[in-house]
Amino acid sequence: MKNSFCRSPVLSVIATAILLLYANPAFAGVIKIGLMAPITGAFASEGQDMQKIVALMVEEINKAGGINGDSIELLVEDDGSTPRSAATAASRLVSKGVPAVIGTYGSAVTEASQDIYDEAGAVQIATGSTAIRLTAKGLKRFFRTCPRDDEQGRVAVTTLSKLEFKHVAILHDNSAYAKGLAEEAKKLIEEGKSASIVFYDALQPGELDYSAILTKIKGVKPDAIFFTGYYPEAGLLLRQMATMKWSVPMLGGDATNNYDLVKIAGQAAAKGYRFISPPMPTDIDSPAAKAFLAAYRAKYNSLPSSIWSVIAGDAFTVLVSAIKAKGTNPSAIAEYMHQGMPAVDGLTGKISFDDKGDRKGDLYRLYEINGKGEFILQKN
Amino acid sequence: MEEFLQQLTNGLAVGGIYALLALGYTMVYGILRLINFAHGDLFTLGAYLGFTLLASLGLSGLASGLLAAGVLILLSMGLVAVAGFLLERVAYRPLRKSDRLSAVVSAMGASIFFQNALMLVYGAKSQVYPDGILPEASLILLGTEVPLTRFLMFAASLALMCLLYWFVNRTRVGAAIRAVAIDQDAARLMGIDVNRIISLVFLIGPALGGAAGVMIGLYYGQITHDMGFTFGLKAFIAAILGGIGNIPGAMLGGMLLGIIEALGAAYISIAWKDAIAFCVLILILIFRPTGLLGERVADKV
Numbered sequence: 155m156k157n158s159f160c161r162s163p164v165l166s167v168i169a170t171a172i173l174l175l176y177a178n179p180a181f182a183g184v185i186k187i188g189l190m191a192p193i194t195g196a197f198a199s200e201g202q203d204m205q206k207i208v209a210l211m212v213e214e215i216n217k218a219g220g221i222n223g224d225s226i227e228l229l230v231e232d233d234g235s236t237p238r239s240a241a242t243a244a245s246r247l248v249s250k251g252v253p254a255v256i257g258t259y260g261s262a263v264t265e266a267s268q269d270i271y272d273e274a275g276a277v278q279i280a281t282g283s284t285a286i287r288l289t290a291k292g293l294k295r296f297f298r299t300c301p302r303d304d305e306q307g308r309v310a311v312t313t314l315s316k317l318e319f320k321h322v323a324i325l326h327d328n329s330a331y332a333k334g335l336a337e338e339a340k341k342l343i344e345e346g347k348s349a350s351i352v353f354y355d356a357l358q359p360g361e362l363d364y365s366a367i368l369t370k371i372k373g374v375k376p377d378a379i380f381f382t383g384y385y386p387e388a389g390l391l392l393r394q395m396a397t398m399k400w401s402v403p404m405l406g407g408d409a410t411n412n413y414d415l416v417k418i419a420g421q422a423a424a425k426g427y428r429f430i431s432p433p434m435p436t437d438i439d440s441p442a443a444k445a446f447l448a449a450y451r452a453k454y455n456s457l458p459s460s461i462w463s464v465i466a467g468d469a470f471t472v473l474v475s476a477i478k479a480k481g482t483n484p485s486a487i488a489e490y491m492h493q494g495m496p497a498v499d500g501l502t503g504k505i506s507f508d509d510k511g512d513r514k515g516d517l518y519r520l521y522e523i524n525g526k527g528e529f530i531l532q533k534n
Numbered sequence: 535m536e537e538f539l540q541q542l543t544n545g546l547a548v549g550g551i552y553a554l555l556a557l558g559y560t561m562v563y564g565i566l567r568l569i570n571f572a573h574g575d576l577f578t579l580g581a582y583l584g585f586t587l588l589a590s591l592g593l594s595g596l597a598s599g600l601l602a603a604g605v606l607i608l609l610s611m612g613l614v615a616v617a618g619f620l621l622e623r624v625a626y627r628p629l630r631k632s633d634r635l636s637a638v639v640s641a642m643g644a645s646i647f648f649q650n651a652l653m654l655v656y657g658a659k660s661q662v663y664p665d666g667i668l669p670e671a672s673l674i675l676l677g678t679e680v681p682l683t684r685f686l687m688f689a690a691s692l693a694l695m696c697l698l699y700w701f702v703n704r705t706r707v708g709a710a711i712r713a714v715a716i717d718q719d720a721a722r723l724m725g726i727d728v729n730r731i732i733s734l735v736f737l738i739g740p741a742l743g744g745a746a747g748v749m750i751g752l753y754y755g756q757i758t759h760d761m762g763f764t765f766g767l768k769a770f771i772a773a774i775l776g777g778i779g780n781i782p783g784a785m786l787g788g789m790l791l792g793i794i795e796a797l798g799a800a801y802i803s804i805a806w807k808d809a810i811a812f813c814v815l816i817l818i819l820i821f822r823p824t825g826l827l828g829e830r831v832a833d834k835v
Contacts, residue, residue: 194650196760198658328805356805360764362754365544366796367804373537386660386756393755397681399672417662418756459659 183224185482187212187473188231188247188276190257190267191466195235199414200259203463204281205230208256208470210453211446221478233258237266248274253482256469259462261285262330268296277484277491279469282462284408285334289510295488297511299468299500301432301518303331306408307338309430309518310380314339314405315348323353323376325367325391327383332356335382335407352376359387365394372400384409385460388427389418396423408432408518412460416527424523428532432517435464435501437531442471442499461502468500539678541800542793547684549792550691554746555769556776556784557698558739564715564779565735567634571641572621573743574766575648576614580744581757582652584610585661599667600686603752607690610748611741618740619733626736627729645762652759660758663751687749694742695785701738702781711735715779775815777828786826 189208192201212228220226229250231243240258244267247255255271258264259282271278272293280288280298284306289296314322322343326336333356343349352374357367368391371379379402381388388410395401396419406429416424435443435458446467450458458464472491475498480486492511497504506514520532555577562570584606625644629637671682702708713721714731722728750765751757768791776787791811798810818826 194653194658198653199660202658355803358808360758360761362750362756362761363544363548365547366541366799366807369537369540369544370800370804386758390754390756397670397684399679414660414662418660420665420755 184227185221185224185477186227186229186250186252187470188229188250188252188255188257189466190231190233190240190243190247190255192235192259192263193230193232195233195239197235197259200282200460200462201232201235203458203460204257204259204466206454207450207458207463207467210449211467211470214449215474221474226474233263233267235260235263237262240264240266241270243267244270247271248276252276253484254279254473254477254487256466256473257281258283260331261288261334264288268293272296275484277473277487279472281466281469285330289512293511295484297469297472297488297491297507297513299465299472299502299505299513300462302512303334304338305516306430306518307335307342309520310335310339310405310407311342311346311348313428313430313520314343314378314380315346317378317403317405319376319378319403320349321352321375321377322349323371323374323379324351325353325371325379325381325383326356327359327387328356329359329383331409332382332384332407336380339380339382349377357383357387359383362390363394364391365398368394368398368400372398372402376402378403378405380405381410382407385412385415386418388429389415389424392419392423392427396420403428405429408461411521411529413457413527413529414459416523421525421527424527425525427523429521430518431521432461432465432502433519433531434461434521434529437519438501438503440499440503443501446501464501468502468505471500472498472505536678537800538797539676541796543675543678543680543684545793545796546789547688547792548795549772549789550688551746551750551765551788552769552772552791553695553785553788554691554742555765556773556788557695557781558743559770559773560776560778560781560784561711561735561739563773564781565711565732566626566630566637568626568637569641569770570626570739571638571766572625572644572648573739574762574769575645575652576618576621576740576762577743577747577750577765578652578757578759578762579617579648580610580614580740580747581751581761582656582661582747582759583613583744584748584751585663585757588664588667599669602667603748606752607745607748610744614744614747615737615741618736618743621740622733622736627732645766649759649762656759658759660756663755663757665755668752683753687753690749691746694745698738698742699781699785707731707734771811771815774825775818777822777825780825780827783825783827790826 191204212226216225231247233240233243240263254277256279261283264280264283277295282300284300284303286302286304324336326332353371388406404427408431410429411431435447476487476490480490491507497506508514521529522532524530558573587609625640629640668683672679673682673685710726710731714728718728772787772791773784776783794811794814795807799807
């Protein structure tokens with residue numbers, strides 16, 4: 155009886171119609187926004203957090219009446235943390251006719267999707283892709299809410315010389331991002347002659363044992379290690395340095411800004427580790443950041459574990475203000491974002507773009523991990 | 535000299551893990567002529583099961599950290615053995631009579647399945663074993679300081695390998711395993727239950743892999759759902775280096791690979807570490823196509 159009832163085509167049509175009515179009570183328009191994020195693959199934890207944050211912000215905007223009365227529909231595609239699947243993800247979003255896309259994290263992954271969005275005329279706002287070349291291509295509708303590697307390299311070298319480290323070991327992980335940053339830092343140190351580089355090499359991410367590398371670095375007696383790779387390896391390096399009973403100051407890049415680092419290294423080994431990074435939302439004294447953190451905690455009962463997913467939230471904030479002002483025409487949105495848009499109050503501070511699509515302003519800060527595993531913003 | 539010895543112990547510690555894993559590859563290959571690509575993921579499964587057991591059973595409350603670690607390793611070995619047994623039943627046995635390529639594809643499918651299942655259950659983030667289970671003491675060996683845990687990890691791998699070697703070479707069941715590896719049909723005619731022997735191999739290999747997984751978790755702390763790929767690949771290479779299908783070969787290959795990697799990183803270049811290890815592999819295969827201790831060239835395809 156129950157089965158035949160459900161199978162009745164007329165009933166299901168009526169049911170669908172009722173559902174649709176409830177979904178769009180005011181018959182308002184729907185604005186599609188794409189999110190391309192690494193939901194699976196090596197950066198899956200970043201991507202899943204990006205999705206959580208943007209979905210939360212979409213929900214809040216829709217609850218508050220949407221943009222000019224239109225509700226937002228978020229279309230998420232998985233870039234699989236690889237350039238190859240990013241191209242597929244981009245084509246799928248484009249075929250669904252999104253005017254603007256947020257994403258993605260890895261620079262090489264973003265690069266594989268840039269032309270696809272550009273040819274389709276969509277706006278793209280990258281969120282974790284810091285490689286310099288991405289904005290050097292003259293793409294009119296490409297933006298990023300994260301800073302660039304050369305800026306990070308500059309801040310890192312300034313920090314190293316401020317801390318008076320004379321013999322520096324530079325370690326990267328051969329990824330495009332980490333290698334770029336390491337090369338930038340090396341170049342600046344050699345130009346400035348502020349220190350000597352006693353070691354420069356790369357580790358292989360995903361291998362858990364770095365004691366061979368650490369033994370080798372220990373042999374050249376550096377004052378400090380500058381590690382430009384990601385947090386899992388940074389955590390393991392700190393932990394294995396502690397096992398070796400070797401303590402040398404370690405400075406990291408912004409990809410180590412993740413609380414998992416403390417869990418991996420252990421609180422004792424993580425103490426004193428310094429890294430440079432855009433500020434955490436907890437360190438920004440703006441109403442937008444405070445409200446966002448409260449909402450995130452209420453919904454997911456935790457804090458965002460990395461800054462990069464928060465920067466995806468920044469991209470969404472920018473898009474909302476641009477669409478509010480200019481509608482959904484991608485070219486109009488892009489033009490507005492390049493010029494005319496007043497600085498938007500984002501989760502990581504004020505956001506505005508230069509004519510290349512890079513975020514304006516000095517975003518990097520120095521952090522140090524204290525004995526309780528907390529990230530403490532250092533005063534300049 | 536001190537740095538050399540230090541690097542040697544670094545290499546041996548990693549090599550012990552490679553060797554434990556390589557045994558799983560080599561045993562399955564020896565019996566079924568199948569590369570069990572899911573073996574690396576069974577290792578990951580072991581690491582995650584150990585993590586869950588540790589969190590849920592409150593083993594860290596046991597009086598001695600070493601005792602807790604031992605119990606944990608044994609429990610995880612048992613559970614991963616069951617997973618290996620089921621894997622063979624579901625993914626390999628139905629394909630036993632079909633093309634060898636189908637079984638390889640099935641193995642890759644199983645690998646993808648395990649990896650994604652672990653990601654769905656535990657999330658994509660890396661998980662971290664609780665701190666302070668293992669003692670932090672160190673030993674002085676040959677004038678270099680070696681963390682006690684590192685030494686114990688190596689000793690445990692070695693003990694498991696010796697146990698396996700004894701089992702395969704000195705017991706009746708071991709003789710049956712060797713018989714099945716040489717000729718399944720003849721073994722069947724001699725009254726050996728081939729299916730049971732194959733199931734047994736799929737209990738032993740994954741159990742060793744599971745033990746390696748828990749040891750990795752306990753020592754390095756961090757486990758990720760995709761770590762089986764890197765370690766599986768290295769162990770597979772170790773198995774080939776030593777001569778796939780050959781049990782002492784897998785042990786030798788694993789240790790050797792660990793040492794080559796550590797010394798290559800120390801004296802040539804860290805970034806070229808893997809390239810050096812692979813060059814050595816190629817050289818060995820050019821001069822000894824069956825691996826260091828490999829034999830029976832004729833019946834290897």
